Amino acid sequence: MARMSKRAKALAEKGLKQDGCTIEEAAQGVKACATAKFDETVELAFTLGVDPRHADQMVRGSVSLPHGTGKEVRVVVFCKETEQIEAAKTAGAIEAGAEDLVEKVQGGWTDFDVAVATPDMMRDVGKLGKVLGPRGLMPSPKAGTVTPKVAEAVSEILKGKIDYRVDKNANIHVPIGKASFNPEQIRENAAAVVESVVKARPSACKGTYLKSCCMSSTMGPGFRLDAPSLFSQFRGA
Numbered sequence: 001m002a003r004m005s006k007r008a009k010a011l012a013e014k015g016l017k018q019d020g021c022t023i024e025e026a027a028q029g030v031k032a033c034a035t036a037k038f039d040e041t042v043e044l045a046f047t048l049g050v051d052p053r054h055a056d057q058m059v060r061g062s063v064s065l066p067h068g069t070g071k072e073v074r075v076v077v078f079c080k081e082t083e084q085i086e087a088a089k090t091a092g093a094i095e096a097g098a099e100d101l102v103e104k105v106q107g108g109w110t111d112f113d114v115a116v117a118t119p120d121m122m123r124d125v126g127k128l129g130k131v132l133g134p135r136g137l138m139p140s141p142k143a144g145t146v147t148p149k150v151a152e153a154v155s156e157i158l159k160g161k162i163d164y165r166v167d168k169n170a171n172i173h174v175p176i177g178k179a180s181f182n183p184e185q186i187r188e189n190a191a192a193v194v195e196s197v198v199k200a201r202p203s204a205c206k207g208t209y210l211k212s213c214c215m216s217s218t219m220g221p222g223f224r225l226d227a228p229s230l231f232s233q234f235r236g237a
Contacts (some may be wrong), residue, residue, distance in 0.1 A: 016028075016029045016032060016033070016223075017029070017223075018222070019224045020224065020225075020226045021215075021223050021224060021225050021226065022225070022226065023190050023191055023194070023215075023225065023230075024183070024187050025223070026190070026225055027183045027184075027186040027187040027215070028183045029215075029223045030216060030217050030220060030223060031179065031181075031182070031183045031186060033221055034179030034217040034219070035219075035220075036179075036217075036218065036219040036220075039070070039178045039179055039180045040178065040217040040220065041070075041071075041175050041177075041178060042175070042176050042178060042179060042186055042215065042216070042217050043173055043174060043176060043216060043217075043218075044173070044174045044176055044190055044193055044194070044214070044215055045171065045172070045173050045174075045214045045222075046171065046172040046174075046197055046210065046212070047170060047171055047212040047213075048170045048172065048197075048205075048209060048210065048211060049170070049207050049208045049209050049211050050166060050209070051170070052166050052167065052168055052169075052170055054204065056203075056204040057202045057204050057205055058165075058166065059166040059172065059201075059202060060143070060163070060166065060200070061196055062143050062144055062161055062162065062164070062196075063161070063164070063192050063195075063196035064156060064159065064161045064192070065160035065161075065162060065176065065177065065192055065193070066160070066185075066188045066192055067177060067181060067188060067189055068159060068160030068177075069162060069175055069176070069177060069178075070177050070178030070180065070181060071175070071178070073114060073157060073158055074094050074111065074112040074113045075092065075093045075094065075112065075113070075116060075154050075157050075158065076093060076094060076095040076096065076101065076114075076115050077093045077096040077097075077115075077116045077117070077118075077153075077154060078096075078097070078098065078101055078115065078116070078117040078118065078125050078139070079097075079098065079118040079150050080098045080118065080120060080121060081118075084096070084118065084148075084151075085097060087151035088116070088150045088151055090151065091150075091151040091152075091154035091155045091158070092154055092155070093150075093154050095112070096150075098121065098124070099124065102124050102125065102128065105128050105131055106127070106128065106131065108131075110132075110135060110137065112137070113137075114137070114145065114157050115132060115138070115145065116139055116145045116150055116153045116157070117139040117145065117146050118146075118147070118148050118150060119146060119147075122139070122146060125138075125139060136165075140163075143163045144156070144161075145163075160189075162174065162175065162193075164196075172197060174193050176189040176190050176193055176215075177189045179217050190215060191234075194230055194234055195234040197210075198210060198230070198235055199234070199235075209231065210227045211227060212227050213225040213227050213230060
């Protein structure tokens with residue numbers, strides 16, 4: 001008979017369900033197993049039944065987490081008007097500017113997590129594709145980060161708005177909070193993300209869309225959710 005690992009024994013002792021979980025069960029399990037000495041990040045991992053090689057099956061979107069991410073987010077804004085620059089900084093942007101900011105980023109400065117740009121700045125920001133693209137920092141209209149309402153965009157991001165995008169293997173990884181959150185906060189953030197991903201289903205997708213969904217913390221075990229039930233629950237939500 002195979003010996004159980006220490007982790008498996010600990011899970012068994014806690015009576016935690018790891019497969020076919022509801023969001024509530026997964027949130028409680030993740031919280032109970034996050035025992036690292038640092039505040040672990042809680043994440044959802046999806047595997048979708050799409051082929052990202054086809055443009056009409058690309059899945060991407062954004063969602064505002066009810067309780068934020070628990071992480072400090074650094075936002076920069078590319079804009080020309082003095083009023084927009086001042087509004088962006090007042091809203092919480094760490095940097096805002098036009099050509100001067102473009103030059104700073106071209107010089108190698110990328111100490112930020114999200115970039116927002118006004119439509120009239122995209123010609124200049126486009127020059128930063130090789131710098132911002134690989135880091136996932138390029139502003140995008142679909143993600144709501146190309147907009148004339150820069151102060152509003154900055155405010156939403158700082159309150160917990162996150163972007164997601166399917167990778168080449170049809171997977172999506174989304175941070176949904178910290179282990180220091182209570183189970184209900186984790187549950188509500190997870191539900192918001194699942195609903196957004198389910199509703200982002202491309203019309204070109206045939207067959208099973210939500211193949212799997214797993215919740216875990218940085219150092220903790222994964223809790224596999226009941227994907228068919230999730231899809232049915234949030235498809236018409």
